[in-house]
Amino acid sequence: MKMRLCLPLACVLLVTGLQADNEVYRTWTDAQGRKLEATFRGIENGNVFLQVRNGYVYRLALDKLSAADQQAAKTLKPEGLGIPSDPNLAQAAAQIDMLVEAGLKKAAQKPNPLASDEQFVRRVFLDLAGRIPTREEALEFINDTSLSKRAKVIDRLLESEGYRSHLFNYFADMLRMADVAQKARFYTYQDWLKGQISGNVPWNKIVQTMMTADGKLLENGATGYLLRDAGMRLDNLSLTLSTFIGANVSCAQCHDHPFADWTQRQFYEMAAFFGATETYGAKGNAGGGMQGVRKVIASLGDRRLQQQAKNLVRVNALAVEDSSTNDLKMPDDYKYPDARPGDLVAPKLITWSDDKTKKAYQGVQTTKHDEQLREQFAKWMTSPDNPRFAMTIANRMWKHIFGLAVKEPVTDLDDPAASVNPALLHHLANEMVRLKFDLKQFLRVLCNTQTYQREATSHELADNTPYLFPGPILRRMTAEQAWDSCATLVVGADVDKFKGHRGDTYAKAMNIDLSGGVSPDVLKGQIENAMASMRQFGGGKAEGKPKNRKKRMMNQTSEEDLTLAPPVRDGLVLARASELPQPEKDQHFLRMFGQSDRQIADSESEEGSIPQVLMLMNGEAQRVIGEKDSLVVKTASAQKTPEQQVESLYLSFFSRKPRADELATAVAGLGNGMTMRDLTWVLFNTREFIFVE
């Protein structure tokens, strides 16, 4: 299909050193005779864009160039695609491209051709906003003739509501965010994280806050990270190390790691940093008030009320507190000679053999105060000097955008040299530090690379062949991308408007003061009030009443205000996945399409199954998309000719116009008794729909 340059020709075009092989350099001269060796990136609004060898892009007024070069600028074909929005960004992107291309060159591979506008717009919407573009959004981009349109759409999407949803979904899978854990609702935790993402709080700050959070879950959502595994600090630590610094320690929890450096003793020494952290039935919080609480509960009429009140108290007791002594002990079955079972463990940080500077360790491990252990750990872990922290999130964000990490799996960065392109991996880590852990800025750089803007790799990778990123890989949509795209087909871009915000409501309803200073009567009043509000949230189910209320509202109002309540069709609540129960119930589209059950970190699945395909063919989603009140059908039906109708559907589903043969087939189908409903079914069930090019 694709024309590739044959090798001899490609060699002619190659410039020595770290240069992109499709770039051609010439010497440009301005009116004063100053010279600049640069490649021509295009001309727009009277400005010429010239990229020098280090990647920096100069913007020069056309009339400042020599007459000959003005002529050249008007006739030359621009190299690469588009103009990045600022010269430094262009340089950052170009540096990544050079490293990728150096890696490819070493393996005698060539990058993929640049992606078409149609491929690009669908991909960048899915990767940054988490859903396909609507027909109008796709057309707006395709019809835009400006050179900087790719950079502009990237900027726009990074500021969109969808960005928050999509990145939340990624982290929700990574952090196993579930509505229900420890028999309480973790809504405040979710809202907290969403707030951090939309505020673009730097990643090191986000993680540090989670590690050091204090207080009640109801009052401080950031405590959700430690409370998710309340009473299981070893499991929690194992996940912390693999998730945030790619230390593959899960084996060392029970025995010395068979391949890597980690010993069981090291694992326990790290765990000792959380040895003074209480997450199990906060003592101090309920403290003196517990007796009063027990009396009030006993005074409640029937057993069911008593049980509810007990639940309420348990939710209020979920808190993180520091005690004054680290009580972590070696396990009862410890079998190595360097310690005895049951020995108290002193905290000690792990080191990496490739870390020569040890900068991150400076100023750590000096405290005599056990209640500060967590802070020390967090400071060390999230330090820009920590040899793995920046690298881990950079590698994860790369995977988020390219479909595969530079070092897989993302939870094991013990040996960066084992990466497919170690130079690239180290560079990405440095970039993350240079950008001060600004994830939005980091993603902006990645999306502006030519590497990202190339066609997806279409061939099957041979076994044992490392993937060197000639372009992004072809990948199936995540469950959330697929669901949000379905909702977009039915509702349009407004699907981004509705936001759940369940944390505030829940905390307000449930929070009671158990500190002991309140009189029994006041306490009783508090408990009864909270129990009344609790009923509003339904028994054990995350959905329930609010949904029904919304449904009623929808039936009453013809004008749908999507900021208040999402539309409901055929039992499906058409809101972004990030605003639905976390995770959804098992038979929901999201779960059947592979949404993580939030029990295992990073466990979103992109695999098919028979029940899943049955759902795609016969479930609610295909029906709702094909109904007359679905936006995609309404828009297509408003077109005059069958040709225009088919084109409209193609733009909605695939962000492209149909090819001639496809148009002919679909139009013939419409003439042969097939309906719009049938066509939407067909397009929905194609591989092209669920895969991201």
Next chain:
Amino acid sequence: MNLHNQLDPISRRAFCERWASAALGVTVLHSLGGRSFAAEATAAAAPTGPGFGKAKNVIFLQMVGGMTHIDTLDPKDGPTQGPKAPIKTKADFQLGGTMENLAKQADKFSIIRSMTSKTGVHAAGQYVIRTGYEQRGTIKHPNIGAWAQHFLGSSHKTLPSNVCVNRQPQNGNGFFPSSFSPLPILDPDVGLQYAKSEATPDQMVKRLAMLDQLDAGFRDRFKTSEVKSYTQFYDKTISIMSSTDLEAFHLDDEPEALKEKYGKNKFGQGCLLARRLVEKGIRYIEVAKGGWDMHNNIDDGLEEHGAELDVALSALLEDLKERGLLESTLVVLCSEFGRGPKINGNAGRDHHPKVFSTLLAGGGIKGGFIYGSSDKEGMAVADKQTSPQDFLSTIGWSLGLPVDEVVMSPSNRPFTVGDKGKPVMELFA
């Protein structure tokens, strides 16, 4: 779309394959039914012994909530007794007073009265009795059906080898590919969800033809295993939808009298469905039944749930026997833990993992046999302590699985069927 497409094993796990081939330089071998993950050691000499491989199918009945062993399989007298006095059976042991029908089938099964588990928490206990492993945040463990598919391959050309009735699949495939995941049947009366298209057959033919045409360009351009695997899932799904195999899920084809005999409730009908699926050659069927968390008024609970179990299980054993399927079908009954000897202030019993009972029948298991015992009150194990791991290894043994063989997960951690439990050999005839 080629309905007659030779169906390859759809066992490729995209993730594992991708990173293995792309990043590690390691080839992870997959093949249908073969040992799809690299086994650590070369397979040991095939184990043999009484009962090994006698079961071709397993019906795994999971009582959810903690089934009281004292009122069902391990009756006591004195203050421990509970609402009903023990009753005599066809064998030389007694059963709880509610198990009237099961008492007449006592010659067909064995009971383990010395089970013990480490956890009194429902979800954790259910996970252990189903997989043999403790729940972790870093890996999921397979159920026996997935283990069996790994070692023995698929049990049916089109239908799945692993089905769960009245419950969600909950990652029963564990670290194996998701094609090993149990197919959920949430309501036996309804059968397979989304199996029916709203489109007429004529309409469906047109849709499928157009789907094939319009997607051909994409499929040609992207010949990756992920795209191919989806195409195979579509082919397989369409072939299921258009085949008569789906009848396996149609309970309406069973005589009304038989449906009545199993009990007209979700568990009874689930057991009937399990027998139908066994007849169709589906290897592993889990049927769940809730209602056992009897903290209050255990009398009422037993009257409803105890009776449902009694009716359904005895009908199932009798039915399998009559059809000549009991020898090749292992039926097991288990729960995450038992319930305590003491009747609490709410006339119920509380969680009791220290000792409880399970039942096994068919698949080479002795009839009318008791293994192990609890003490006088039903408080602790008195003799022949048996763990969930031993219990699961026994099931694996009966199915002919190499229970000692270490299998490495994609994350390179070692696992065995039943986590190194020992099959209870005395149970086999």
